[in-house]
Amino acid sequence: MAAEKTRSRAWARLLLTAVPVLLCLFLLQRLVVPKYADTLPEGALIGAYYREEKDHDLIFLGDCEVYENFSPKVLWEEYGINSYIRGSAQQLIWQSYYLLEDTLRYETPDAVVFNVLAMQYDEPQREAYNRMTLEGMRWSPAKVRSILASMTEEEHFLDYVFPLLRYHSRWSELGVEDLQYMFRSKSVSHNGFTMRVEARPAENVPQGRVLPDYCFGDRAWAYLEKLTALCREKGIQLVLVKAPSLYPYWYPQWEEQIEAYAREQGLLYINFLELTEETGLDYATDTYDAGLHLNLPGAEKISRWLGRTLQEQLSLEDRRGEEALARRWVEKIAAYEAERDTQYAALAAA
Amino acid sequence: MLFTSYEFLGFLLLLFPLYYLCPARHQWKLLLAGSILFYFSAGPSCLLYMLGVTAAVYLAAVRIGDLAREQEELLKAGGAETDREARRACKAAYRKRQKRVLLAALLLSLGILAAAKYVNFLIGNINSLVRAFGGQRQLGFWDLALPMGISFYTFQAIGYLIDVYRGVVPPERNFFKFALFVSFFPQLVQGPISRFRALSQGLYAGHRFDAAVFSRGLQRMLWGFFKKLVLADRMLVAVNAIVRDSGRYTGAYVLAGMLFYALELYADFTGGIDITIGVSEALGIRVRENFLRPYFSKSIKEYWRRWHISMGAWFTDYVFYPVSVSRPMLRLSRFARSHLGQALGRRLPVYLSSFAVWLATGVWHGASWNFVAWGLANWAVLMASQELEPLYRRFHRRFAVRERSWFKGFQVVRTVLLMSALRLFDCYRDVPATFRMFGSLLTARNWAVLLDGSLLNLGLSPLDFGILAAGLALLLAVSLIQRRGSVRDRIAAWPYPLRALLWFGLFLVVLFMGFYGIGYDKSQFIYNQF
Incomplete structure (x- = not known):
């Protein structure tokens, strides 16, 4: 009897200790993980998807060449295409692939646009970029596989499961943002698109340095094939694009390989670098960082061209007549225009 | 598997519950399996080295034990009729055979240690010598990875073997139990160097949570x-x-x-x-504890009694004493007393034995000259401090400061500074x-x-x-x-x-x-x- 009493007291004590300890650790973890709100907002792009209504016609996959160069608002406003960009900084091809797997858990779009610049990487690159892509993903087998495929040598899977272990040393650099967004996220994009309105003409764009080998790596090819196969299996039309960024340099040898692949697989491939005239892009006014990324007018120009092409070639439905969806877009467009106006005002004041 | 790695924590998270859920009589087997897994994570080749040392020492210890039993039975069979001289001869003969087994196992174990740890050091020095004398031929280095903790487990196994030889502990006849003593994972990589008598009971006994x-x-x-x-x-x-x-x-x-x-x-x-x-x-x-607040020591001698205690004790028991009472050393002592005077004659064996201990300590720490220099510098400081003892005594007779706290503080600071200075050999390598x-x-x-x-x-x-x-x-x-x-x-x-x-x-x-x-x-x- 006494022993039983002691045992139940021990269990009660353990429980009474474990609950506050775990709660405390949870709160501390929330506190120290980066919030990607005002600093490095790119890190919040992937996670924002889960707050969306998921009935998109088109999903973009890729890196900054996607989330800074294509405007879903234009695609909706002018063609009735409901699109979303699942892109983040230096998003590797396998990350794009697993993001598509993740997307397919919620919806099956009619088309996927994949930016082929990611083909240049065959190995995991930088932990910081991995984090920005992977942390935003909800836990699923796709996320686990994406982490395992992306980790650099110094990374550890456990650090993704318990980010506190990764960010433990951030305690000395915590700011107001960390408290402010401890339990909520800041909206940093417009269906995955981030806008910049300033203009910096592209001058003296450096030529690409000579590479020892221009062939894309086996791993990159394998994931492109997987991406193609997955789209085919799900009845999704895959479109390959090369965004019109002048740098990083897009080599003719790379272009040849992608063209050949698209031809072989019967895929639509659009290289915007060769469509300057058609899209009306002007590198003197349409880029905000001298040719690396497009600014808002630039992004809207090529989105307009892309929308028309997709509608013509893929027969994507114009959904502007859907009331509920149109209502959602009214709000989105208002937010888009508000940010645009704020940025222009700030630019004028500067 | 570093102690500070996630893998180690995961390993413990798995081992602890399994260990206490396991029937008490099988717990040691689980520990052995865990230890092997722990060591295997450092590389399969590391396991081979350890297996070599374990097998050599185990077989030698069992043989030494068998010889002791044989001798005892022989003497018992002879009964009271066996005269004293015959008993002594029998004991001597068996001792000789035991010694041969001991030496063979020591050679093999230390040979494995030397091959893994010191062979490239030796080759490097030979090459330098050859170059210094204008030679062109250079020996190639061996491509060997240093097995984790090899000095610790080799010394622990050797200590056990010598204890068996001395009759301090009986030989462990279960190979797997002995393997656990050598490979017990928490102390495998950095000690302490445990004694069989102290550790084995706890290792093999069952433990309830x-x-x-x-x-x-x-x-x-x-x-x-x-x-x-x-x-x-x-x-x-x-x-x-x-x-x-x-x-x-x-x-x-x-x-x-x-x-x-x-x-x-x-x-x-x-x-x-x-x-x-x-x-x-x-x-x-x-x-066993391996440290006793060493930076509170008031002298170098005291410091070495309180720092890495198990290593110091090992060298004292298995190097210092055997060397200082060895036949050549006793002969040298007698010679020194008669030719150099009582005082120096008495001290000479101690100095030489200490020299052997500190040389070995330096070499044990690493296969490079900086460790040798560090070991010998420690020896020199210790011997100097011993030689200055009469001076200290005279000082303390004249000035009653020994019990003053400021003087104790001074002694502590002096010791810390001196030991830290010697550590520079280790630091700059x-x-x-x-x-x-x-x-x-x-x-x-x-x-x-x-x-x-x-x-x-x-x-x-x-x-x-x-x-x-x-x-x-x-x-x-x-x-x-x-x-x-x-x-x-x-x-x-x-x-x-x-x-x-x-x-x-x-x-x-x-x-x-x-x-x-x-x-x-x-x-x-x-x-x-x-």
Whole structure:
């Protein structure tokens, strides 16, 4: 009897200790993980998807060449295409692939646009970029596989499961943002698109340095094939694009390989670098960082061209007549225009 | 599998519940399996070395035991009729056979150690000699990875074998049980070097889960992690900055580096031992203490009784005594007494035996000349201190300061400075560089850097220095309290919420202020390399 009493007291004590300890650790973890709100907002792009209504016609996959160069608002406003960009900084091809797997858990779009610049990487690159892509993903087998495929040598899977272990040393650099967004996220994009309105003409764009080998790596090819196969299996039309960024340099040898692949697989491939005239892009006014990324007018120009092409070639439905969806877009467009106006005002004041 | 790796923590998370769910009589088997897995993670070839040493020592010990039994039976069979002379002859004959077995096993075990650890050192020196004499031919280095903890387990196994030979312990006849003694994972990589008599009982006995004992083990581990991750690895940044750019950091920086290294080494090694003892305690197994607040020592001699105790005791028992009472040494002693006088004649064997011990200690620490120099420097300081003993006595007869606290403080500081200075051989790992750095202490004349904020450019922020200062103050406070008994016992008497808060607080300190993860050097424990 006494022993039983002691045992139940021990269990009660353990429980009474474990609950506050775990709660405390949870709160501390929330506190120290980066919030990607005002600093490095790119890190919040992937996670924002889960707050969306998921009935998109088109999903973009890729890196900054996607989330800074294509405007879903234009695609909706002018063609009735409901699109979303699942892109983040230096998003590797396998990350794009697993993001598509993740997307397919919620919806099956009619088309996927994949930016082929990611083909240049065959190995995991930088932990910081991995984090920005992977942390935003909800836990699923796709996320686990994406982490395992992306980790650099110094990374550890456990650090993704318990980010506190990764960010433990951030305690000395915590700011107001960390408290402010401890339990909520800041909206940093417009269906995955981030806008910049300033203009910096592209001058003296450096030529690409000579590479020892221009062939894309086996791993990159394998994931492109997987991406193609997955789209085919799900009845999704895959479109390959090369965004019109002048740098990083897009080599003719790379272009040849992608063209050949698209031809072989019967895929639509659009290289915007060769469509300057058609899209009306002007590198003197349409880029905000001298040719690396497009600014808002630039992004809207090529989105307009892309929308028309997709509608013509893929027969994507114009959904502007859907009331509920149109209502959602009214709000989105208002937010888009508000940010645009704020940025222009700030630019004028500067 | 580093003690500070996630893998190790995962390994423990798996092992602890399995161990206590396992029937008591099988627990040791689980420990053996766990130890093999632990060691296997360092590389399969490492396991081969250990298997070689274990098998050699096991077979030799069993043979020595068999010979002892045979001799006993023979003498018993002869009964009272056997005369004294015949008994003595029989004993001598068996002793000789036992000695042969002992020597063969020692040669084999030490040969494995030498092949793994010292062969390239030897080749390097031969090549240097050949070059010095104008020769062209150079020997190729062996492509060997140093097996983790090889010096520790080899010495532990040899200690056991000598104890069996001396009749101190009976031979363990179960190979697997003996293998567990050699491979017990918590102490495999950095000691302490345990004695069979002290460790085996705890290893082979069954242990029931006791929450109090288990949590004490975890507390000890946590304290070890604090020392290693919060203090040692933080100081390592400054030490590395100073040592790796020795052309720039001279003079006062050397002094700073010397003290940082002394503290880093202490926090690193004692932290590792705390984890070892803590893990063992959580398994219900007692492992001997290896440190007794060494930086409170008032002399070098005392320091070496309190630092790496198990190694010091090992060298005393298995090198110093056998060498000092060996036949050649006794002969030399007799010769010295008759030719050099009583005083020197009495001291000569002690000096030579100590020389052998310190040479071996230096070589044990690593296959390079800096460790040899470090060992011999320790020997020289110890011998000088012994020679100066009459002078000290005269001083203390004249000035009654021995019991004054300021004088004790002076002795402690002197010892710490002296030991830290000797550690520079270990720190720079290069004998000429160490002497140059010693020299720069006198010539650089840059003492201002100690106060003008230059130390903040060694890779540590002011916050890091603050954490170090607070951590070292805590270390000092704990050491002072320990002089009056166990700190954990005192804390255990506190009300539960208070002590839970304290341990959780320490856990958070390690979690948030520890140097681990990306961006930090994954530094292994310094003694893992020995």
